[in-house]
Amino acid sequence: MIISVASGKGGTGKTTIAVNMALSIDGGVQFLDCDAEEPNAHIFLKPVIKQSKKVFIPVPEIDEKKCTYCGRCRQVCAYNAIAVIKGTGGKRGSILVFSNLCHGCGSCSYFCPEGAIKEVNKEIGEVEIGSSTALTTSTVGFMQFIHGRLNIGEAMAPPVIRQIKKYINPTRTVIIDAPPGTSCPVVEAIKGSDFCVLVTEPTPFGLNDLVLAVEVLRKLAVPFGVVINRSDLGNKKTDEYCESENIPILMRLPFKKEIAMAYSKGEPIVKVFPEYRKDFRQLFDAIKEKKGSL
Numbered sequence: 001m002i003i004s005v006a007s008g009k010g011g012t013g014k015t016t017i018a019v020n021m022a023l024s025i026d027g028g029v030q031f032l033d034c035d036a037e038e039p040n041a042h043i044f045l046k047p048v049i050k051q052s053k054k055v056f057i058p059v060p061e062i063d064e065k066k067c068t069y070c071g072r073c074r075q076v077c078a079y080n081a082i083a084v085i086k087g088t089g090g091k092r093g094s095i096l097v098f099s100n101l102c103h104g105c106g107s108c109s110y111f112c113p114e115g116a117i118k119e120v121n122k123e124i125g126e127v128e129i130g131s132s133t134a135l136t137t138s139t140v141g142f143m144q145f146i147h148g149r150l151n152i153g154e155a156m157a158p159p160v161i162r163q164i165k166k167y168i169n170p171t172r173t174v175i176i177d178a179p180p181g182t183s184c185p186v187v188e189a190i191k192g193s194d195f196c197v198l199v200t201e202p203t204p205f206g207l208n209d210l211v212l213a214v215e216v217l218r219k220l221a222v223p224f225g226v227v228i229n230r231s232d233l234g235n236k237k238t239d240e241y242c243e244s245e246n247i248p249i250l251m252r253l254p255f256k257k258e259i260a261m262a263y264s265k266g267e268p269i270v271k272v273f274p275e276y277r278k279d280f281r282q283l284f285d286a287i288k289e290k291k292g293s294l
């Protein structure tokens, strides 16, 4: 079963929920941190990294001896990653590739009538594979840990996320810590999940971004439920929204200064307060029940 943990808004406690649920499930899980722009689950899970792999995307390289500056590549590039200036008055034109905008889709080289474009690999990030024994007990066993990191200055997280997800082992319970927000990297991380947990907080900003995330989940047709973090703060509007939209609230985690202090030290809640393991197991059971009833 693949469970993704996402949030429309950053800072709601998405990683806290993903990590603590992973540490509370019997039999060990596979944990994928797909927040490639800012991975932080490793701070809590303290994995031992055994392997790393660079992530590349194919970007165009132009042979200007062959290029006629026809502009076809610019027309087919949906990401404005190519600019072509036609030559005038006997002067040669020029062509520029903005590789940071390139998604590596290959359209430009496919459509170039002169065969003037070849694809070259550009490194954009790295995936690391290891294991975590942050909280090994007799029931909570070995956890496989995989995360990816986008290189500084790079903008294309989806290829890194795709690379992380290649390691999914469907025989295990897989927990994906998705990036925050509702953009392409989030969609890439969530798609294919059996269930998605949306973590929110009961504030106007939290609710606004929850509504956006719900729209994305409905478009992706991934079943989902909500966890309200810091549930005793803010207002009741999130509850009212979930009730009106028939969205199950799977768990409420009240604000506790000691939890915030543990977080700031990189300690999982269930390590500092083992009594919370029961709550996170119940969350997992609620997900299985919801998934089973669909």
Ligand code: SF4
Pocket: 062, 066, 067, 068, 069, 070, 071, 072, 073, 074, 084, 095, 111, 112, 113, 114, 115, 116, 117
């Ligand atoms: S499509 Fe090919 S020939 Fe035309 S501008 Fe682009 S690289 Fe040059």
Ligand code: SF4
Pocket: 058, 059, 060, 076, 077, 078, 079, 080, 081, 082, 101, 102, 103, 104, 105, 106, 107, 108, 109
């Ligand atoms: S590979 Fe795709 S995204 Fe990149 S420059 Fe060519 S058309 Fe644009």
